[in-house]
Structures are given as structure tokens and as C-alpha cells.
Amino acid sequence: MTPAAVRVILSYMGSTLPGGQITFSLDTGSGVPVYRQIIEQIENAVLSGRMRPGDRLPTIRALAVELKINPNTIAKAYNELEIRGILLTQMGSGTYISEKRPAPDEDEHGKKVSLTLERFLREMNELGLDSNAVIKLIKKIPDGGAG
Amino acid sequence: MTPAAVRVILSYMGSTLPGGQITFSLDTGSGVPVYRQIIEQIENAVLSGRMRPGDRLPTIRALAVELKINPNTIAKAYNELEIRGILLTQMGSGTYISEKRPAPDEDEHGKKVSLTLERFLREMNELGLDSNAVIKLIKKIPDGGAG
Amino acid sequence: MTPAAVRVILSYMGSTLPGGQITFSLDTGSGVPVYRQIIEQIENAVLSGRMRPGDRLPTIRALAVELKINPNTIAKAYNELEIRGILLTQMGSGTYISEKRPAPDEDEHGKKVSLTLERFLREMNELGLDSNAVIKLIKKIPDGGAG
Amino acid sequence: MTPAAVRVILSYMGSTLPGGQITFSLDTGSGVPVYRQIIEQIENAVLSGRMRPGDRLPTIRALAVELKINPNTIAKAYNELEIRGILLTQMGSGTYISEKRPAPDEDEHGKKVSLTLERFLREMNELGLDSNAVIKLIKKIPDGGAG
DNA sequence: GTGGTCTAGACCACC
DNA sequence: GTGGTCTAGACCACA
Numbered sequence: 294m295t296p297a298a299v300r301v302i303l304s305y306m307g308s309t310l311p312g313g314q315i316t317f318s319l320d321t322g323s324g325v326p327v328y329r330q331i332i333e334q335i336e337n338a339v340l341s342g343r344m345r346p347g348d349r350l351p352t353i354r355a356l357a358v359e360l361k362i363n364p365n366t367i368a369k370a371y372n373e374l375e376i377r378g379i380l381l382t383q384m385g386s387g388t389y390i391s392e393k394r395p396a397p398d399e400d401e402h403g404k405k406v407s408l409t410l411e412r413f414l415r416e417m418n419e420l421g422l423d424s425n426a427v428i429k430l431i432k433k434i435p436d437g438g439a440g
Numbered sequence: 441m442t443p444a445a446v447r448v449i450l451s452y453m454g455s456t457l458p459g460g461q462i463t464f465s466l467d468t469g470s471g472v473p474v475y476r477q478i479i480e481q482i483e484n485a486v487l488s489g490r491m492r493p494g495d496r497l498p499t500i501r502a503l504a505v506e507l508k509i510n511p512n513t514i515a516k517a518y519n520e521l522e523i524r525g526i527l528l529t530q531m532g533s534g535t536y537i538s539e540k541r542p543a544p545d546e547d548e549h550g551k552k553v554s555l556t557l558e559r560f561l562r563e564m565n566e567l568g569l570d571s572n573a574v575i576k577l578i579k580k581i582p583d584g585g586a587g
Numbered sequence: 588m589t590p591a592a593v594r595v596i597l598s599y600m601g602s603t604l605p606g607g608q609i610t611f612s613l614d615t616g617s618g619v620p621v622y623r624q625i626i627e628q629i630e631n632a633v634l635s636g637r638m639r640p641g642d643r644l645p646t647i648r649a650l651a652v653e654l655k656i657n658p659n660t661i662a663k664a665y666n667e668l669e670i671r672g673i674l675l676t677q678m679g680s681g682t683y684i685s686e687k688r689p690a691p692d693e694d695e696h697g698k699k700v701s702l703t704l705e706r707f708l709r710e711m712n713e714l715g716l717d718s719n720a721v722i723k724l725i726k727k728i729p730d731g732g733a734g
Numbered sequence: 735m736t737p738a739a740v741r742v743i744l745s746y747m748g749s750t751l752p753g754g755q756i757t758f759s760l761d762t763g764s765g766v767p768v769y770r771q772i773i774e775q776i777e778n779a780v781l782s783g784r785m786r787p788g789d790r791l792p793t794i795r796a797l798a799v800e801l802k803i804n805p806n807t808i809a810k811a812y813n814e815l816e817i818r819g820i821l822l823t824q825m826g827s828g829t830y831i832s833e834k835r836p837a838p839d840e841d842e843h844g845k846k847v848s849l850t851l852e853r854f855l856r857e858m859n860e861l862g863l864d865s866n867a868v869i870k871l872i873k874k875i876p877d878g879g880a881g
Numbered sequence: 882g883t884g885g886t887c888t889a890g891a892c893c894a895c896c
Numbered sequence: 897g898t899g900g901t902c903t904a905g906a907c908c909a910c911a
Contacts, residue, residue: 318562324472326894334566341568363679363896406567410577413560415465419481420553421488424578430557431571473901500884510903515884523670532804532883532911612856619765620886628860635862647899657888662899679896679898700861704871707854709759713775714847715782718872724851725865767909804911 315344315351319360327362331370339379339390340402350380350388462491462498466507474509478517486526486537487549493539497527500535609638609645613654621656625664633673633684634696640686644674647682756785756792760801768803772811780820780831781843791821791829 315338319330338344350356353371357364371388374380381391417427462485466477485491497503500518504511518535521527528538564574609632613624632638644650647665651658665682668674675685711721756779760771779785791797794812798805812829815821822832858868 316566320559323559324476326471328894329471333563337563337566341566343568366895369894402567406564406569406577409560409563409567410574410581412467412470413556414578414581416480416484416556417553419484419488420549420556421490422553424581427557428575428578430553431561431575434557434561434571475901499882501882511884512904513902516901518884520670523667529884530911531885531909534883614853617853618767618770622886623765627857631857631860635860637862646897648897658899659889660887663886665899676899677896678894678900681898696861700858700863700871703854703857703861704868704875706761706764707850708872708875710774710778710850711847713757713778713782714843714850715784716847718875721851722869722872724847725855725869728851728855728865769909807910810909 317356317360319362328366328370328373331367332373335370335374336379337405340405344390346390346392348390350390352387464503464507466509474507475513475517475520478514479520482517482521483526484552487552491537493537495537497535497537611650611654613656621654622660622664622667625661626667629664629668630673631699634699638684640684642684644682644684758797758801760803769807769811769814772808773815776811776815777820778846781846785831787831787833789831791831793828 315335317331317334319327321327323330335344335350344350350371351359353364353367356367360367371380371382375382375388378391380388382388414424414427417423422430462482464478464481466474468474470477472480482491482497491497497518498506500511500514503514507514518527518529522529522535525540526538527535528540529535561571561574564570569577609629611625611628613621615621617624619627629638629644638644644665645653647658647661650661654661665674665676669676669682672685672687674682675687676682708718708721711717716724756776758772758775760768762768764771766774776785776791785791791812792800794805794808797808801808812821812823816823816829819832821829823829855865855868858864863871
């Protein structure tokens with residue numbers, strides 16, 4: 294853990310979001326490129342059902358201001374998600390969760406969850422904690438510890 | 441889940457390691473630079489006590505062959521750890537865990553653990569799982585699921 | 588005197604440097620690795636107060652062109668200084684003297700000066716000159732002989 | 735000044751040296767390869783007249799033990815000096831200052847002195863000291879400060 | 882055999 | 897444009 298992991302956590306709850314709600318948190322100390330963190334978080338919001346087809350995303354500019362990063366970085370993330378068919382940009386109107394995608398794919402969601410869990414347990418293992426120790430740790434956290 | 445997360449897991453258990461033992465696993469799908477993954481894993485091994493002062497690390501070239509990456513990438517990781525005082529290189533002989541490390545280990549270990557836990561819970565939260573759901577998930581894993 | 592001491596002296600005085608100014612000189616005949624010479628000279632500039640927190644360093648590529656060496660060599664020097672907390676890199680913008688450096692500067696400067704003096708007098712001694720002879724020699728130099 | 739400059743200073747005054755006398759000091763913190771330091775110091779002893787044609791050098795083994803370095807390193811230094819015509823090895827008998835070389839070449843000695851002085855003044859200059867400041871510093875040292 | 886230095890060049894992240 | 901990552905490969909220092 295070299296430089297203190299500067300962490301930017303901010304929430305976005307724009308009034309233009311009919312059914313969706315998304316919170317971005319950037320972790321500049323993790324080594325993961327910023328644009329990938331954004332992609333991941335939008336993907337996760339879709340997979341978990343928090344964002345649904347038709348939901349509107351924050352504008353690039355607004356999000357850039359809030360996250361204090363370059364608009365190009367966000368544009369790149371939106372762009373890649375559009376290529377993957379997850380987002381859809383309507384020129385002049387905004388960016389939306391694509392309608393074409395079926396409802397959150399159970400399988401994808403499950404894969405992502407288990408992949409994340411796996412990575413986490415491996416790292417905890419490296420740090421000398423087994424599953425039981427991890428469970429004890431989580432139980433000690435006053436609920437809501439992560440969100 | 442962007443590109444399939446190609447994962448390389450391999451173990452190193454050189455006979456020259458008296459008290460140490462370290463397993464490297466590269467996750468090329470995570471976006472984290474390879475040299476940083478190596479740094480992290482060595483740090484973790486030291487923090488958890490699996491690698492101790494005086495323990496010898498795999499040679500740069502041997503590890504490069506095993507991980508199928510360029511020796512310079514490993515050299516970069518070792519080098520950064522040497523600058524930070526965690527490793528010590530003896531030219532012509534090899535690379536070792538430094539003897540010097542002062543006291544604040546316990547603290548560092550705790551910080552790293554809670555930082556890792558925090559990141560994990562945030563991501564699980566994004567995926568729609570709260571602490572209880574996470575605990576249930578972990579309990580379902582046949583112990584040793586991640587190591 | 589082994590191989591002819593090819594020496595490259597060049598000055599950098601980029602217009603973007605508000606308060607800083609640094610001159611690099613490479614001595615390829617000294618046996619000291621190039622990247623270490625660069626590190627030393629930046630350290631010295633900081634210790635002496637010529638470069639101050641916030642000052643911008645030459646870009647890697649510009650300096651590589653001027654010194655006629657590979658950009659990676661300079662990147663390595665900058666990188667080590669960043670790990671040590673002396674420099675700070677802002678991606679896409681450039682490399683700067685870190686603002687953070689704590690107090691013990693005065694001390695470090697003194698140590699470096701006396702270490703340098705000590706090494707020099709030892710070598711002069713090997714060459715058969717004592718302190719008095721050295722002083723006479725220095726006095727003979729038209730002031731500014733070395734900078 | 736990263737790691738404290740571990741310095742090994744030891745003197746060699748073997749009884750087998752008829753007219754010569756040489757002191758080796760290794761500075762492992764300077765970045766200069768050890769074998770080059772040895773070469774330099776022998777050269778300097780010859781240039782200054784302390785070692786003269788016919789004088790015997792320490793054996794490789796003895797010197798290796800004293801300096802706590804690998805005999806190969808010393809062998810390499812002696813070897814290079816032999817190639818340059820400064821030393822001469824008589825199998826089974828030892829290594830000597832070559833008879834062929836004329837008495838210490840005034841010019842070479844002068845060049846070496848001024849080169850050393852130049853490098854030193856440039857570094858002091860980097861550290862913010864001009865010639866006068868340097869002279870004051872040297873005067874403050876109780877004579878013998880470097881030898 | 883070990884690690885260290887340097888080069889050359891491709892490609893990525895970010896402003 | 898900035899720096900960062902990684903590769904491939906030559907050559908050096910040292911045990």
C-alpha cells in the first residue's frame with residue numbers, strides 16, 4: 294500500500310433518472326484505470342437491476358465535474374459500453390441503458406459475483422485469512438459498512 | 441465482465457526457500473498492471489508472515505518463465521520493493537526479504553485487510569448483495585474454494 | 588583516466604518552469620549509471636533549493652532528446668524519485684517536485700555536502716594532494732570554472 | 735542519498751611491498767562498480783608516485799579477504815590494468831607495477847587531478863556551493879580529514 | 882548462474 | 897501532447 298489510496302466517493306442521483314440510481318466511486322490507488330472503473334460500475338448497476346433499460350445516465354460533462362476527471366475518460370467508458378450494446382446514445386438527448394438488452398442476465402450476474410468473490414478470497418488468503426476469518430470480519434461491520 | 445479474465449495460477453516452492461513460500465497468480469483481465477500484481481502479492485506474503493526476513497524470492501528469470509512474462513516486468517516489481525525497503529538484492533546471489541523492516545507491520549496488515557474488505561463489499565453492493573448475502577455466499581463455498 | 592571521459596553538458600530552461608531551473612550533465616566516463624546521475628542531480632537541485640515543490644521537470648521525451656538517451660532511462664530515474672516521494676507525476680500533464688517533503692531537508696543537504704567533500708578529498712589524497720594543495724588549486728581557477 | 739553509503743575502508747601495508755604502499759577504500763553507495771574503484775585507486779597510486787615500477791601488489795586472495803569481495807572482481811581489475819600495461823603478472827610470483835611505464839606521467843596526473851576537481855566542483859555547485867564556500871569548508875576540516 | 886543497465890519500439894491511459 | 901506498461905534483446909557486474 295504505497296500512497297494512501299485516495300478515494301473519491303460521490304453519489305449521483307439526478308432528477309432525470311426515472312427508475313435508476315447509480316453511485317460512482319473512483320479508487321485511484323488500486324491501479325485499475327479510471328475508465329474501466331466507470332465501465333464496471335455501470336455494468337454492475339445493470340446486472341444488479343438498479344439501472345434498467347431506458348434509464349438515463351448522467352451527462353458526460355456533469356459526471357466529469359463531479360468525479361473531477363477529464364470528460365474524455367467518461368466519453369471513452371460510455372463509448373465502449375455503447376459498442377458492447379449496453380448503452381445507447383441519442384444525439385442531443387442523452388445516454389440511456391439500451392432497450393435491446395434482455396433483463397439482467399442471471400448468468401452474467403452470477404459469474405460476476407463469483408469472480409469478484411473469488412478474487413477477494415484469494416487476496417484475503419494471501420493476507421492469511423481463511424473464509425471463517427473473513428465471515429467474522431464482515432459480521433463485525435455495522436450493517437451498511439460498504440454502501 | 442469485459443474480456444474473459446484469463447488467469448494464470450502457478451506455485452513456486454523452490455527448494456532453496458527455508459521458511460518462505462509464495463504463490464503468484466496473475467489476473468490479466470483485471471486491468472491492474474502485472475508488475476503491481478506481483479508487488480501486491482509479495483507485500484501480502486510479507487504482511488501475513490508467510491514470507492519472512494531473509495527468505496529468498498524466486499529468481500527473476502525463473503519467475504519470468506513460470507509466469508510467461510518478460511523478466512524486466514518482474515525486475516521492475518522487485519526493484520520498486522527494494523526502493524521501499526521491503527526487498528534486498530544481493531548481486532549475483534538473489535533477492536531476499538529485507539531484514540530491516542521496522543515495527544508497524546501489525547498495523548499495515550490490518551489496514552490492508554480492511555481496505556481489501558471495503559473494496560470488496562462496495563463492489564458486492566454495486567452488484568446488489570448486502571453483507572448477509574455475501575456471508576451466505578461464502579458459507580456455501582466448500583472450504584478452500586479460493587486457496 | 589580510463590576511456591576518454593565523454594561528457595555531455597546541456598542546460599534545460601524550459602519556459603514552463605516558474606521557479607525552477609535545472610541543468611543536467613552526463614558523465615559517461617565515470618562508471619555511474621546514467622539513471623543514477625539523473626537522480627542525483629535532481630536530488631541536488633532539490634536539496635540546494637534550486638528546484639522547489641511544484642516546479643515542473645522537463646518532459647521525459649524532451650530530456651531524452653536533449654541528453655541523447657532512451658526515454659526509458661529517464662522514466663526510470665523519475666520513477667524512482669516518485670517512489671521516494673521526491674517527485675510526483677500527474678498523468679497527461681507532467682512531472683513535478685512533490686509538495687509533501689517534510690522538514691529534514693537542512694540535515695540531508697549537509698550530509699550530502701560532507702559526503703561529497705569526503706569522497707573528493709580521499710581521491711585527491713590518493714593522487715598525492717593534501718587539503719592545502721587542493722585549496723591552492725581551487726583558488727587558481729578563474730571563478731565560475733565549474734558552473 | 736538512498737541507503738546509507740556503506741563504506742569499507744581498510745588499509746593494506748603488506749610487508750612484501752618494498753617501496754609501495756596502497757590503501758583501498760570501497761564505496762558501495764556511489765554507484766561506481768567495485769572493479770572500477772580498484773582500478774582507479776591503483777592508477778592513482780601510480781600517478782601520485784606512491785606505487786612505483788617493481789612494487790608488488792597484494793595477492794588477489796589476500797585482497798579479496800580484506801575487502802570482503804569476490805576474488806574474480808579483483809582479478810578483473812588486475813587483468814584490465816595488465817592489458818593497459820600498468821601491471822604485470824608473473825605467474826607464481828605475484829603482480830607488480832610494470833617496469834615499462836615511464837615514471838608517473840606529469841600530464842596524466844594533471845589531467846586526472848583536474849578532472850576530479852572539475853567533477854567535484856560541479857557537484858558542489860549543484861548543491862549550491864561556490865568555490866569560496868568549498869574552500870571555507872575544507873579549511874574547517876582538521877587536517878588529515880581525508881586520509 | 883545471479884541481478885543491473887540500457888536500448889528500441891509497440892501500445893495504453895489520460896489531458 | 898503527457899507519462900505508463902510491457903516486450904525483446906544486448907551487454908555488464910558479480911558469485
